[in-house]
Structure formats: structure tokens, C-alpha cells
Amino acid sequence: MAGKADTSMTIRMNREVKEEAQMIFSELGMDMTTAINVFLRQAIYHSGFPFEVVLHAPNDVTLSAMKSAEEGKDMHGPFDSVSSLMDALNNA
Template identity: 60%
Template sequence: MSEKNTSTSMNIRMNKDVKLQAQKIFNDLGVDLTTAVNVFLRQSIRYKGFPFDVTLHEEPNATTMAALDNAEKGIDMHGPFDTVDALMEDLNA
């Protein structure tokens, strides 16, 4: 698609704090918010979607949180194992 020297305006609404934080980041990178939005849109066109993963992250459940807590404290830790037999012995304990 050939781009001639044409442009158009777009108005969007966003949270004021989000805008200010984004402007600071992009200013630190040497670009203005308009340029950053244009980069995002061009990348979206190139990738035919978001140019990054968009996922829902679930909070860890109680079992995972307990395991993380134990790992930080060095409690109920297993391994490393030198042999498969040692691993199997620990699993069967």
C-alpha cells in the first residue's frame, strides 16, 4: 500500500494519568504520543492484530502460593537428584 503525503485526524479518549505516563515514556524515547500511536497502528497492520500477546493472567491459587512461600523459605524442597532412582525414591516417600 503506497502512502502519499496524506493524513487524517483521530480523536480518542483515555485516562488523563495514562496519557501523562505514556507521554513521559515516549518523550524519554525521543518520540511524541502521535508517533507512538502510529507505530502501534502500523505494527498492528503488519501483524494483523495486536503486536504483542494479549492474555488474561489468573492469580495463583492457594496451593501455588503455599509452594512459592515454602520455596522462598527453603521448606519442603526436593532435589536436585543425581539419578532417576533417587528421584523415584523421593517421589515414593
């Protein structure tokens, strides 16, 4: 890629996301442009996102537990000790 002219791009993003990202990148010693270039180079290297991009929808067990919690059912604790927690888990 050496010898090719630089170019620019304009993107829109949420202001808070931008500010949070800038703070993180600053702590890593880079600016937003450098961070985006790192991301793009990694995307090229991996021929896609350089990390997993998935939707994790709650499964039926999780949905059931969330519903029970909202309804105040099957609630346990608080526990005064680890042993009382373990007793409750072993007797469930």
C-alpha cells in the same frame, strides 16, 4: 501508503495513563502521535495486536496460596540465610 492525505482521530483515555505514556515516549524521542502511529503500523504488519493480549487468571494453586496467606496459614520465614531458606524448602 505514500501520497494519501493525513487524517486525525480523537480518543479518550485516563489522564494518568496519558501522562505516563507521554513521559516514556518522550524519553524514547517521540511524541504520542508518533508512538500511536508506530503501534498502528505494527498492528497492520502483524494483522492484529503486535503483542500478546491475554487474561491471566490465577490458577487453583495460586488462589489457594493467596487464601492461605490472607489467613496467615502455611507462612514461612523470614530466613536469616540462604541455607536456612534451602533447609525449609527441602523439608517442605
